[in-house]
Amino acid sequence: MALLETRELTKSYDAVAALQAVSLSVESGTVLGLIGENGAGKSTFAKCVTGLIRPTSGEILLEGRPVHGATPAIAGIPQEFNLVEDLTVAENIFLGREPSRFGLLDRKTMCEESRRQLARLQADIDPDAPVSTLSPSGKQMVEIAKAFSCDCRVLLMDEPTTILNPEETKRLFAIMREFRDRGNAIIYISHKLAEVKEICDRIAVFRDGVLVSVDDSEALEPAEMARRMVGRELTRMFPPPSAAVPGEVELEVEHLAALPAVRDVSFTLRRGELLGVAGLAGAGRTELAEAIAGLRKIDSGTVRLAGREVRFRTPAQAVAAGISYLSEDRQGTGILPDFSIEANITLVSLARYCRGGIFDRSAAEEAARNYVARFRIKPRDISAPLRALSGGNQQKVAVARGLDIGPTVFMFDEPTRGVDVAARCEIYEFIRELADSGVACLLISSDMEELLGMCRKIMVMREGQVAGFVEGDLLTEAELMYLAIGVKE
Ligand SMILES: Nc1ncnc2c1ncn2[C@@H]1O[C@H](COP(=O)(O)OP(=O)(O)OP(=O)(O)O)[C@@H](O)[C@H]1O
Ligand SMILES: [Mg+2]
Numbered sequence: 001m002a003l004l005e006t007r008e009l010t011k012s013y014d015a016v017a018a019l020q021a022v023s024l025s026v027e028s029g030t031v032l033g034l035i036g037e038n039g040a041g042k043s044t045f046a047k048c049v050t051g052l053i054r055p056t057s058g059e060i061l062l063e064g065r066p067v068h069g070a071t072p073a074i075a076g077i078p079q080e081f082n083l084v085e086d087l088t089v090a091e092n093i094f095l096g097r098e099p100s101r102f103g104l105l106d107r108k109t110m111c112e113e114s115r116r117q118l119a120r121l122q123a124d125i126d127p128d129a130p131v132s133t134l135s136p137s138g139k140q141m142v143e144i145a146k147a148f149s150c151d152c153r154v155l156l157m158d159e160p161t162t163i164l165n166p167e168e169t170k171r172l173f174a175i176m177r178e179f180r181d182r183g184n185a186i187i188y189i190s191h192k193l194a195e196v197k198e199i200c201d202r203i204a205v206f207r208d209g210v211l212v213s214v215d216d217s218e219a220l221e222p223a224e225m226a227r228r229m230v231g232r233e234l235t236r237m238f239p240p241p242s243a244a245v246p247g248e249v250e251l252e253v254e255h256l257a258a259l260p261a262v263r264d265v266s267f268t269l270r271r272g273e274l275l276g277v278a279g280l281a282g283a284g285r286t287e288l289a290e291a292i293a294g295l296r297k298i299d300s301g302t303v304r305l306a307g308r309e310v311r312f313r314t315p316a317q318a319v320a321a322g323i324s325y326l327s328e329d330r331q332g333t334g335i336l337p338d339f340s341i342e343a344n345i346t347l348v349s350l351a352r353y354c355r356g357g358i359f360d361r362s363a364a365e366e367a368a369r370n371y372v373a374r375f376r377i378k379p380r381d382i383s384a385p386l387r388a389l390s391g392g393n394q395q396k397v398a399v400a401r402g403l404d405i406g407p408t409v410f411m412f413d414e415p416t417r418g419v420d421v422a423a424r425c426e427i428y429e430f431i432r433e434l435a436d437s438g439v440a441c442l443l444i445s446s447d448m449e450e451l452l453g454m455c456r457k458i459m460v461m462r463e464g465q466v467a468g469f470v471e472g473d474l475l476t477e478a479e480l481m482y483l484a485i486g487v488k489e
Pocket of ligand 2: 042043044079158390391392
């Protein structure tokens with residue numbers, strides 16, 4: 001008998017059929033992969049099975065017995081963080097099931113157990129630290145520790161590795177295998193198809209809310225996975241290299257320090273250039289972009305824009321000067337979940353839609369509609385609130401907003417995180433077009449393939465400094481890693 005089974009599981013939101021009669025089962029001791037385009041219904045499936053939302057119809061069975069609503073036997077790691085920022089790491093890990101001794105909260109056990117779970121992940125996180133002080137990858141580790149510290153039989157993991165580096169992912173996989181080998185089951189959702197093949201025993205493909213196929217993972221190569229997800233052949237991932245020659249220097253950064261993360265960084269970025277930024281987590285890449293974008297205090301050094309020295313004290317000043325920053329932390333600083341697609345795209349650039357002091361609503365709507373069409377954002381209704389969008393579609397909205405200010409410098413920080421293969425091609429094409437149109441672009445990424453596929457020059461950061469620039473024949477994954485780790489000078 002399957003450990004977990006769904007029968008004709010269906011979920012509709014008004015007119016949208018997010019999930020249509022999905023019948024799927026997972027055996028104990030196995031990992032089932034769930035893949036599909038943005039908006040295919042993967043998270044909806046996970047939310048129904050974990051009891052976070054109520055299905056419109058259909059059944060969920062655990063060891064043959066129907067389950068209604070949440071049960072401790074089925075746990076999930078949600079796609080968007082579900083942590084209470086003001087509580088500590090330990091308090092979050094034990095939220096809702098705090099240990100007690102003689103009726104009192106047993107803080108000691110809570111901390112020790114949290115420390116043990118985090119140590120298994122080799123995550124250097126203090127159980128007493130408030131969650132609000134953690135980096136996105138730190139928060140992800142806390143979500144993972146939380147899931148593995150409860151006694152569940154089935155674990156649904158919704159894109160747990162999007163913000164983890166390869167090393168962290170390896171550790172996660174080891175813990176997943178341990179959990180699986182104890183006779184439990186995992187449902188694993190991801191857009192990283194090679195990882196899906198590596199960790200999963202079987203792979204299910206969703207398209208538009210419908211289960212398209214289930215196969216043994218040995219029988220399914222990533223190219224075939226992509227074809228089934230999208231429903232057509234994807235010929236290439238990256239646009240062909242550009243023939244355009246970079247123009248004048250647009251952005252010049254000299255001995256920039258924003259302590260403690262950024263210690264000494266110098267580089268120049270020309271109009272039409274696309275400079276990659278590689279490095280391990282904690283190398284200071286995001287902090288560098290934040291310092292340039294007015295989100296972080298600069299301690300010393302200079303930033304020049306088109307030859308003129310600038311020092312932005314607020315992000316609004318940077319935007320006004322033509323600097324767009326696409327944040328890696330979509331939830332924290334990126335989007336406004338309760339506002340519409342239109343508001344999210346045009347809010348930062350409202351000034352562009354004012355004629356003689358009057359807000360031109362129809363111009364803003366028109367612009368929003370254009371982006372929705374261009375990036376195939378789902379749903380197409382620009383008045384839909386952002387929280388009703390799937391994770392990848394929210395990311396596309398964030399890209400559109402950055403574009404809408406009409407930037408001369410665009411800094412992308414992990415732009416394709418959580419974005420499906422087809423939409424990823426579109427974002428790459430768009431980044432290339434943007435660079436070719438003369439915008440100076442910076443591409444921060446932890447995805448080596450992405451950096452190598454897109455950039456002709458890559459700056460590698462290590463411990464807040466520039467470890468080196470790589471171009472030409474030296475552009476290989478090995479070379480970037482050497483510099484990032486500091487093995488080779
Ligand atoms: N609260 C909601 N209200 C209305 N529609 C919703 C809501 N939540 C999800 N949807 C819709 O349901 C569909 C499936 O969304 P879901 O989040 O399950 O996609 P997904 O496969 O997880 O995508 P992604 O890869 O982008 O995370 C989408 O069309 C989405 O817009
Ligand atoms: Mg999702």
